[in-house]
Amino acid sequence: MLLGVNIDHVATLRQARYALLPDSPNAEPSPLQAALDARDGGADSITIHVRGDRRHMQDRDAFEVRKLCPLPVNLEMGVTAEMTKLALEVRPDFACLVPETREEVTTEGGLDVAGRLAEVKACVAMLQDHGIRVSLFIDPDLHQIEAAAASGAEMIELHTGCFANAMDGAMEREIGRLIEGAKAGHAAGIQVNAGHGINYSNIYRLFVVPHLAELNIGHSIVARAMRVGFTEAVREMKELMVAYPDA
Numbered sequence: 001m002l003l004g005v006n007i008d009h010v011a012t013l014r015q016a017r018y019a020l021l022p023d024s025p026n027a028e029p030s031p032l033q034a035a036l037d038a039r040d041g042g043a044d045s046i047t048i049h050v051r052g053d054r055r056h057m058q059d060r061d062a063f064e065v066r067k068l069c070p071l072p073v074n075l076e077m078g079v080t081a082e083m084t085k086l087a088l089e090v091r092p093d094f095a096c097l098v099p100e101t102r103e104e105v106t107t108e109g110g111l112d113v114a115g116r117l118a119e120v121k122a123c124v125a126m127l128q129d130h131g132i133r134v135s136l137f138i139d140p141d142l143h144q145i146e147a148a149a150a151s152g153a154e155m156i157e158l159h160t161g162c163f164a165n166a167m168d169g170a171m172e173r174e175i176g177r178l179i180e181g182a183k184a185g186h187a188a189g190i191q192v193n194a195g196h197g198i199n200y201s202n203i204y205r206l207f208v209v210p211h212l213a214e215l216n217i218g219h220s221i222v223a224r225a226m227r228v229g230f231t232e233a234v235r236e237m238k239e240l241m242v243a244y245p246d247a
């Protein structure tokens with residue numbers, strides 16, 4: 001199981017102070033440096049989400065990380081003409097299509113692929129025509145997985161937000177949904193990834209979910225990095241992942 005490290009919140013911290021001075025030579029912390037540190041800690045890929053509102057990552061971050069970090073880059077993006085244009089310029093290895101609303105604190109639900117199939121399909125095809133593999137961030141619902149398969153995307157990322165927020169009884173139900181979703185995705189011939197809200201305490205509960213090829217983790221690693229440094233925070237997460245049975 002591979003680890004994609006989402007470095008958005010390194011940019012969140014930078015933007016908290018330098019949002020109005022994007023050219024400042026003192027802008028810190030540096031997302032690029034975080035990407036390089038993540039690589040040293042064993043990250044398998046780097047994820048960047050350039051949002052429509054540019055609240056954390058800026059376009060230049062995507063270009064810079066793409067150019068100067070040797071790891072594969074996963075660009076998370078809304079299904080919009082603006083972001084498709086940016087993706088074709090940045091040329092990430094992967095793109096993950098996500099829903100986006102301005103008011104949300106973070107990506108709140110999965111992409112409604114079933115409800116937006118024609119639009120998603122066109123975006124997937126456009127990216128793939130330019131050599132970019134595509135993942136769809138979806139809830140572990142069977143009709144969304146069927147739609148994802150119909151869209152031509154190579155991968156799905158199962159939204160683990162409900163799992164991460166679940167208490168006691170609800171936790172078993174959410175794990176059950178992820179197990180069924182992973183089996184359905186795998187049976188449809190799609191690579192199955194997962195992400196959102198995964199941390200050092202809850203990750204082991206995901207290990208009963210089969211076929212997981214990659215986890216995308218951001219906030220908990222950035223938070224842990226404040227205590228132990230970015231490289232070590234990534235190394236610790238990688239160490240936990242070794243226990244995954246399919247690893």
Ligand code: PXP
Binds near residue numbers: 008137219
């Ligand atoms: N995957 C997707 C599609 C996301 O939008 C996010 C959050 O930006 C993550 C994974 C990572 O979530 P977290 O920061 O909670 O680990």
